[in-house]
Amino acid sequence: MVRIGEIAKRLGVSTDTLRYYEKQGILTSSGRSESGYRLYTEQDIAQLAFVIRAKDVGFTLNEIKELLAIKVDKQSHSCEQVKQFTSEKISQVERKITEMNAILNSLKLLHKSCCGGDEPAIHCSILSALEVQNDAN
Amino acid sequence: MVRIGEIAKRLGVSTDTLRYYEKQGILTSSGRSESGYRLYTEQDIAQLAFVIRAKDVGFTLNEIKELLAIKVDKQSHSCEQVKQFTSEKISQVERKITEMNAILNSLKLLHKSCCGGDEPAIHCSILSALEVQNDAN
DNA sequence: TTTGACTTTGGAGTTAACTCTAAGGTTTAT
DNA sequence: ATAAACCTTAGAGTTAACTCCAAAGTCAAA
Numbered sequence: 001m002v003r004i005g006e007i008a009k010r011l012g013v014s015t016d017t018l019r020y021y022e023k024q025g026i027l028t029s030s031g032r033s034e035s036g037y038r039l040y041t042e043q044d045i046a047q048l049a050f051v052i053r054a055k056d057v058g059f060t061l062n063e064i065k066e067l068l069a070i071k072v073d074k075q076s077h078s079c080e081q082v083k084q085f086t087s088e089k090i091s092q093v094e095r096k097i098t099e100m101n102a103i104l105n106s107l108k109l110l111h112k113s114c115c116g117g118d119e120p121a122i123h124c125s126i127l128s129a130l131e132v133q134n135d136a137n
Numbered sequence: 138m139v140r141i142g143e144i145a146k147r148l149g150v151s152t153d154t155l156r157y158y159e160k161q162g163i164l165t166s167s168g169r170s171e172s173g174y175r176l177y178t179e180q181d182i183a184q185l186a187f188v189i190r191a192k193d194v195g196f197t198l199n200e201i202k203e204l205l206a207i208k209v210d211k212q213s214h215s216c217e218q219v220k221q222f223t224s225e226k227i228s229q230v231e232r233k234i235t236e237m238n239a240i241l242n243s244l245k246l247l248h249k250s251c252c253g254g255d256e257p258a259i260h261c262s263i264l265s266a267l268e269v270q271n272d273a274n
Numbered sequence: 275t276t277t278g279a280c281t282t283t284g285g286a287g288t289t290a291a292c293t294c295t296a297a298g299g300t301t302t303a304t
Numbered sequence: 305a306t307a308a309a310c311c312t313t314a315g316a317g318t319t320a321a322c323t324c325c326a327a328a329g330t331c332a333a334a
Contacts, residue, residue, distance in 0.1 A: 005280065015281085016323055024321090035330055037281055050243075057237045058195035061321070070247065079251070086248040093241045097234060100194045104230045106187070110207065111223040114216070142310065152311085153293055161291090172300055174311055198291070 001031065001039040011048050018048075024061055026051055026068070058096065138168065138176040148185050155185075161198055163188055163205070195233065 008015045021027040022038075027048055029038035047068070054064045067089065070082055145152045158164045159175075164185055166175035184205070191201045204226065207219055 003281075014323075017321085019283090020322060033281095033330095035281080037330080053236050054240060055321095056195070057233055057240065058193070082251055083248060086244050086251075090241065090244045090248060093237055093244065096194055097237050097241070099190050100230055100234050100237065103191060103194060104227065104234070107223055107227045107230060111220060111227060114219055114223075140311075151293075154291085156313090157292060170300095170311095172311080174300080192291095 001041060002045075003033075004029070004038045004040070007040045007045055007048065010045065011052060013048075013052070021048075021051070021061075024065070026061055026065055138178060139182075140170075141166070141175045141177070144177045144182055144185065147182065148189060150185075150189070158185075158188070158198075161202070163198055163202055194230075 004015045004018055008018055018027065018038075022029065027044065030041045030044055031039045033039055051064055051068075054067065055061070059067070066085075070085065141152045141155055145155055155164065155175075159166065164181060167178045167181055168176045170176055188201055188205075191204065192198070196204070203222075207222065
């Protein structure tokens with residue numbers, strides 16, 4: 001059980017951010033010390049790592065909250081609902097990866113064809129790199 | 138040359154957003170009509186498509202501006218600088234793709250092992266799916 | 275035992291990226 | 305020729321996700 005400053009430092013976020021995440025229901029500390037200090041477990045740290053990773057790749061906190069909320073408690077979610085929801089998220093992530101790769105290709109093309117090649121530096125902008133890509137279709 | 142409403146509709150953004158992008162130097166219309174209406178070319182549309190894609194995968198408008206600004210005009214940027222900058226962006230995108238794939242794996246594991254399999258629904262949350270992944274390391 | 279580094283809360287302030295409003299000019303369809 | 309659907313600007317308002325602040329309690333080291 002570590003205190004808020006420790007987990008913040010380990011994962012490179014501010015203590016303010018952690019308290020904010022608690023308010024938003026994204027990450028609640030596992031307990032409190034006698035004096036009221038928040039105490040976090042390794043589990044909490046794993047969860048925070050997931051949150052940060054998901055945020056990095058463009059999920060909003062609300063989407064992350066939905067991901068974290070996936071649980072099958074008979075009352076609220078059926079297995080079918082969970083399957084359905086994760087399927088949707090999987091396609092969404094796959095779509096993002098495709099888009100990422102498109103951007104990566106543009107950048108690589110730019111990096112390769114711009115400056116220093118045999119041909120003159122015609123393709124020295126993302127835009128002309130994009131044009132070349134379009135031409136290739 | 139199409140007007141602002143047309144390009145907005147085609148790419149699914151609002152006209153307000155387009156005017157905002159112009160203010161921010163992200164996308165300026167290629168010209169104006171007699172009466173002062175913004176007029177956009179197919180080029181502009183391609184550029185907007187790039188902007189939207191980059192935004193979707195988590196680039197900020199400022200980062201996108203930097204990407205769009207890559208140009209080798211002798212005064213301002215040397216070829217070396219451009220190469221350097223694009224290299225950095227390439228690693229950044231590659232890192233993001235790696236993180237995306239990690240998230241994708243969590244989701245797939247969750248989808249596969251949760252509910253409906255032979256084993257009971259133990260892994261019915263992202264968090265337990267993450268734990269399994271960690272165990273696998 | 276007191277200094278300094280940590281923590282608490284509530285609430286205000288900030289930034290990016292829109293989004294909306296008002297007051298007006300332009301174009302197109304009837 | 306006039307209504308409906310478009311466009312203009314300037315500027316105010318909104319939302320998400322922090323970030324900062326004040327006033328106070330806690331804890332470890334010198």
